[in-house]
Amino acid sequence: MPTFQGRAVVPGSVKAQALVSRQGFNTLASFQKALMFKDKSAKCSDQNNPDIYEKPMHGAALCLPQTIGSTTGGMVLYCAAALGQQPACLLFSKPIDSLAAAGAILADVWTDVSMPVVDNLGEEFLAYVSTGASVEVKPDGTVVIE
């Protein structure tokens, strides 16, 4: 099975189905409606991201290059985690950006939620993984696509 090695920013293990954004993930735009209308499945509300628009993010292995957009991004991710709307894990092909890192770490330290975060998985990871694929994340940052 194809295996990719990244860096565990927030270590943990989880199995989930992939949801792939091949473009930068706008955290505020994506979670805005889910937070506003208390949508537990957290359907993506970013109309500018056709890869994942209207697809549920809660419980998904969110695969992305980096996050983009407002500096409220980290706070939004923290809120999503605290309200139980968070993805199962965040898998970055590039080095994690400062806004996503803040959100992931805030969620780890200040909530009881487990949301493993792996970065530096490489462009080949994002090229290979597709939405719906079964993904396993290991605590050392190994990601196996089944």
Add this chain to the structure above:
Amino acid sequence: MAMILTPEQQSMLSGDKGETMAKVMKTLVMYGETFGAEKMVPVSAGYGHLVTSFGLSVMKPVYALMEQFIESGVLSGQKFTADPRPLDKKVPKNLLQDLFFHVMYSKQEEYEKQLQALGLLSEDSFTCACYLDQVGNTPRKGDVLSWAESSAVVYANSVLGARCNRNSGILELFGSIAGCVPYFGLLTDEGRKATWVVDVRTTKKPEAQILGSAIGMKVMEDVPFIRGLSNYIGTKLDDDATAYLKDFGAATASNGAVGLYHIEHLTPEAVELGESLIAPNAKTYIIDDAELERVKTSYPVMWKDPDAQAKLCFVGCPHLSLKQLHDWTAALSQALAQAGRAKVAMPTVFTSPVAVQREFEKTSDYQTLKDMGVVVSYICPLMYMNNPLCGKMPVVTNSNKLRTYTTARYHTDAEILELLSKGVN
């Protein structure tokens, strides 16, 4: 690599100052280690700046966190300013919108009380342009900041020569609480080197908001060194140049993720260090008239009916400086006079910090602007627009940031003047 902490920082992390402070420190340490920081450095600026200024009813976890800080006595070690308020009675809205705003921002009053308890500078400290002289949160060159708000961070780094990373909301408060931030990225000399050289080869002064947008979309989070622009905006950081750079920077930060730029012969580090700021193998981006036109025409029109008549105009995202308020008043007076009109052709809101408005109100231009039908407000246009009701309205703006995050349609300053004086799209 584990960070090396001072005894005081280690003591905070170990819980000697309570569990909440230990978690604040743990968060900052994890954040720093993620980016390879080897140490913390003291926050040396006088004041912090928070991006989260809005009492959105859905942000309950944020209010719970703030309450935990207040109850534990874990307060900001420095006073701070915050982004603009989301509501202002003066800004036009219909009954339904008004009702929706009050539900949406039902926590505003409660949240502002929390901010005051945590260390808000004053009740008028709500603006994204906190660095303007009248507001008083102006860092010095070399100051280390714990700020969020992308437009303020890029201005502080680039125009003032302060040092700040592009922090997320909440995390910026943690730096102000602990009094230190992890040393990486834009705090380091290496992280401030330019990995892009941008050559401005236009035939006239480029529109700040489009030039910033073009550079932001091209370089994303990298640092650009910009040549050729000082031919148009000069080599002195006067009121005109800083206003231009304020709007330019906001566009680089929102259309991309720029946290620092250098303008040859103008911004402090470019003046001091010149081309030694350019990293080896820096990439090149040439901007001419055609490139700016290409970028402008690439903006999608998000209105339901692209041919609709605009119903509202926002000018001032980021908030306008005093000089900009005077300049807009003069330009609008002239445009209206030429068009034979006394008042603007649609509801129009100019946004500016309360402290700047106070100064402006002392001048005759204030009455002139009011007589032309323009509302001057402290509101955040982005917060006004960020809801389903206002999102459906045909709104025009000269802000590329507002265009990026909302359905507002972008026009150049000259086009906005045309719209306000002639009333046609």
